[in-house]
Amino acid sequence: MTEKVVINEVGPRDGLQNQARVLSPEQRLQLIEALIAAGLPAIEVGSFVSPRAVPAMADTDRVIAGLPRNGVYYSALVPNRKGYELARASGIKAIGSVIATSNTFNEKNIRMSSAQALAVVLDLIADSKRDGIDALVYLSTAWECPYEGRIEARAVIDLAAQVFAAGATEVVIADTIGAADPAATAALMKMLVDEFGAARLTCHFHDTRGMALANVYAALECGIAKFDASIGGLGGCPFAPGASGNVITEDLVFMFESMGVKTGIDFQKLMAARDLLRKAIPEEPIYGHTPEAGLPKGFRAAA
């Protein structure tokens, strides 16, 4: 079993972007600082999208300007060259871009064919390489598409091969609508690990059908050691029918630490970040099984 994993906290982007309430850059920074204090080693801090389309992500450059410099791996999502230029100007050292494995999803979500979407992503990778910025590429709907149903593993592998060949630092395999099961997770991740190695692969699961932790376990068994998660299980995708929140950071940390897999995250300090989030968006549900149930008696983090 893997001894140590990296949890990439996506709440400040993937989580907050879906909330009705728009937090100020200062509030977003406070949340990020609480997450850093809890020991999160990687954080997606915002996105450079149109502030009219996604008001919650406006002023991401101000958030980035305020980030403490401390070895935490910060990234920001970028949809196109305009966003990329803003990201570069902000000084962020890693950008994420997204392409769906499903053609229909690309057409419905971003009004591009898969070929067009791939061209955009490949350009962003080339720009990032030139500028010394890490390029993370999200392959969304990697198992299931809300329009097309099951996705062939071959399509995911081909897409990953193309973005790796172009110089992507990391590929994130995303179950956008939370329909992957652990057997499907194991099957796809095993093929991807065989092809590309585990070190450059991350998994991104949603808990839509309650299988997120099961899928994490299945991916962990394949050697995957980096996982996206969202504090309070915030998230979902406004463009993906039936999608719900990301795997819950608090529950993920507990599961890993209980298994003896180190996350470097302090559960109690994570609860402080959770409290901050709850106060910032009091009208939204904040999920989490272990926060509700409490840690088992005598629980110790992995050492």
Next chain:
Amino acid sequence: MTEKVVINEVGPRDGLQNQARVLSPEQRLQLIEALIAAGLPAIEVGSFVSPRAVPAMADTDRVIAGLPRNGVYYSALVPNRKGYELARASGIKAIGSVIATSNTFNEKNIRMSSAQALAVVLDLIADSKRDGIDALVYLSTAWECPYEGRIEARAVIDLAAQVFAAGATEVVIADTIGAADPAATAALMKMLVDEFGAARLTCHFHDTRGMALANVYAALECGIAKFDASIGGLGGCPFAPGASGNVITEDLVFMFESMGVKTGIDFQKLMAARDLLRKAIPEEPIYGHTPEAGLPKGFRAAA
């Protein structure tokens, strides 16, 4: 991967016993009939405990008298000889009895030492054998005790060996407070399967910390093919601090069928049983991720 599993529905006992509202025997039978119509192959239909202590389980003999004869594996929980005599008189063909792996839990839960509790269980097994009734034995707090913390695997194996030696038909390994993680599940179940074979072992998980489906997957990988589950995730244990509901039947069925593991259960008819339950206890939360999210597009049950 296992091709076929048996889900033992415990909602009519483990679920309903914890509800504030007491259903009539007729209502309990209606629920059981809806579960049978959905294809549940095994159902825990009630318990023979004091109706003063657990009013919701009063008249279990009337429920049993009304059960259709159809090959479904019915069982009822029995705490002691008095309960056993009532169970025998009811005509039920399988009884369940419980002993905690943790001594402190036995003392707090049933005011017996583990030795006393074991003596009761061994007597019940002997009585059952004599009468041609199956004896299922639940080993509760098999991974974690709310008072003692982590339980040594050796203690579970020793206890299982004693009840199997006495003639138990089946041993149910129960994570009473929902604190097992998938690595701990895999470790214990692998040892138990090596020792006793998978065919006589069942797993019983609670979703207290969100890991129930992950634990089911880990146990399935060890060869376990029978699982307790509760419709709507009803359940918990009034005597176990921090316990919450059982693994949700609906989500479990979806996970298995999605993986190509046959349950024999019709998801749409299971939704009908869920609706019936919701109407019977409208004030109680009915859980379920897949019922809320819906089945993915083009989903087909395992064939």
